Amino acid sequence: MIGCPIAGPQIASGSLTTTELFYDIMNKAMPHIERSPQNAFQHRFHHTVQYGAKYYSYLVARASASLIWQQRFQMDPFSRKWGECWAEVQSHGGGHPPSILLEKILGFRPDSKDLTSALAKESKHLSQLDAITV
Known part of the structure; x- marks a missing residue:
């Protein structure tokens, strides 16, 4: 400023x-x-105050979360199989690289096209929701 x-x-x-x-x-x-x-x-x-490269890591995290939701939970949010897989992925905390953890839950390592596609699908979905009045 x-x-x-x-x-x-x-x-x-x-x-x-x-x-x-x-x-x-x-x-x-x-x-x-x-x-x-x-x-x-x-x-x-x-x-x-301090955005820097953090902004882009948020986008990657959001895209990853969207991809996980779309691929593993959207059709069955209470899937025991994917819930247990997700719990196992989360059990490592920050101990493994994200690409390995994403591969565990998704079955593949997403590339930039996969991540941007996930964000695009999420944006399209959100744009079709009714507005909330405050």
Whole structure:
């Protein structure tokens, strides 16, 4: 935000805090959500402060989850076979590379086309759901 041409000088001089800037932006973007002007939400919600490559890992995780759902649970969410397989996959925590764990649950190692296809199917499904009014 310091490099932002609109607010950068005020932040650098101390006449505008990042909390005030965030509050102002959020009030304009989402006026229907109540928030306190002093809560410094941006320090707890890291997406607004430090995104970097983490964003792409979220996409891969979401695509992987979608692929697992579509391939193994969508037709039978309570499948004992796939539930036990999923429990075994999860039992390793972060001890194995994701590609190996995905291969265990899916029976194949998904490539970028598989992952983007899973995201596209999920997006299409979500776009067909009724809107929620707040």
